[in-house]
Amino acid sequence: MIVAGTFERSMQIFRESWGVLKQDKELVLFPIISGIVMLILTASFMVPLVMFTGIKDGEFSNNALYYVFFFIFYLVGYFVVIFFNTGLIACVQIRLSGGDPRFSDGMQYAMGNLGKIAGWALISATVGMVLQMIRERAGIFGRIAAGLFGMAWNLITFFVIPVMIFQNAGVFYSIKQSAALFKRTWGENVVLRFSLGLIMFLAGLVGVIPIVLAAMTESVVVIVAVSAVVVLYWFALGIISSALNGIFATALYNYAMTGTVPAAFSPATISSAFGQKTTSGFFSR
Numbered sequence: 001m002i003v004a005g006t007f008e009r010s011m012q013i014f015r016e017s018w019g020v021l022k023q024d025k026e027l028v029l030f031p032i033i034s035g036i037v038m039l040i041l042t043a044s045f046m047v048p049l050v051m052f053t054g055i056k057d058g059e060f061s062n063n064a065l066y067y068v069f070f071f072i073f074y075l076v077g078y079f080v081v082i083f084f085n086t087g088l089i090a091c092v093q094i095r096l097s098g099g100d101p102r103f104s105d106g107m108q109y110a111m112g113n114l115g116k117i118a119g120w121a122l123i124s125a126t127v128g129m130v131l132q133m134i135r136e137r138a139g140i141f142g143r144i145a146a147g148l149f150g151m152a153w154n155l156i157t158f159f160v161i162p163v164m165i166f167q168n169a170g171v172f173y174s175i176k177q178s179a180a181l182f183k184r185t186w187g188e189n190v191v192l193r194f195s196l197g198l199i200m201f202l203a204g205l206v207g208v209i210p211i212v213l214a215a216m217t218e219s220v221v222v223i224v225a226v227s228a229v230v231v232l233y234w235f236a237l238g239i240i241s242s243a244l245n246g247i248f249a250t251a252l253y254n255y256a257m258t259g260t261v262p263a264a265f266s267p268a269t270i271s272s273a274f275g276q277k278t279t280s281g282f283f284s285r
Contacts, residue, residue, distance in 0.1 A: 011199065014199045030084040030242075079118060086165055123171060156179040156182045
């Protein structure tokens with residue numbers, strides 16, 4: 001019963017977030033452009049990484065330079081992702097407030113918050129680099145610890161961007177307030193927050209079926225063709241997932257701020273993520 005109830009709530013969150021996305025299809029432009037930029041960024045970093053750090057016995061020979069390269073990569077990568085997420089969330093806020101957002105509105109909002117985006121990217125890159133070092137240097141227990149800490153970090157910083165840009169708050173204050181909000185959504189509410197991830201994971205598993213069927217043909221042409229289509233399918237799922245997560249996160253933020261459920265969502269969907277505690281003045285400074 002618990003599993004069935006969780007899945008039903010997940011589907012409800014998906015349907016309502018999808019309804020918002022259908023109204024503003026241009027929202028997918030933010031994760032699309034972000035994904036393309038990240039692919040270009042990754043390719044551009046890999047060449048100098050190999051050239052200047054060198055690889056010996058499957059490992060980079062110059063560890064100091066290796067970590068410098070990776071920190072720069074993390075910093076630029078996080079900046080790109082946060083920049084376009086800011087634009088996405090800004091457009092969602094306009095829609096949930098009754099407006100009709102344009103892609104340019106989100107870009108303008110992101111450009112107006114470059115300093116905060118850079119600050120949040122710097123903190124995110126530092127945390128990411130520390131976790132990477134732990135994974136590489138502390139063995140299996142280090143990888144487990146890094147994985148758990150990384151998951152906790154993602155949870156407590158879930159609302160950093162909306163707090164930061166809609167309240168004109170600093171990065172550290174935004175982290176503090178995001179963590180405080182997370183404390184009120186612990187337990188089953190964590191499942192609700194990642195319900196969209198559950199739906200997208202199940203949808204992603206569907207892509208495995210054609211690959212298995214293609215492998216059974218033992219035809220290289222068929223396997224390559226089917227694999228290419230499935231990769232595009234997974235890429236599309238990633239884009240949609242990013243857009244839907246931005247929509248739902250903004251809806252949750254609005255409810256936390258005002259105590260009013262956005263018109264695009266049902267009261268049961270949003271309020272169940274916060275229990276019975278009042279939200280009045282939660283973000284008062």
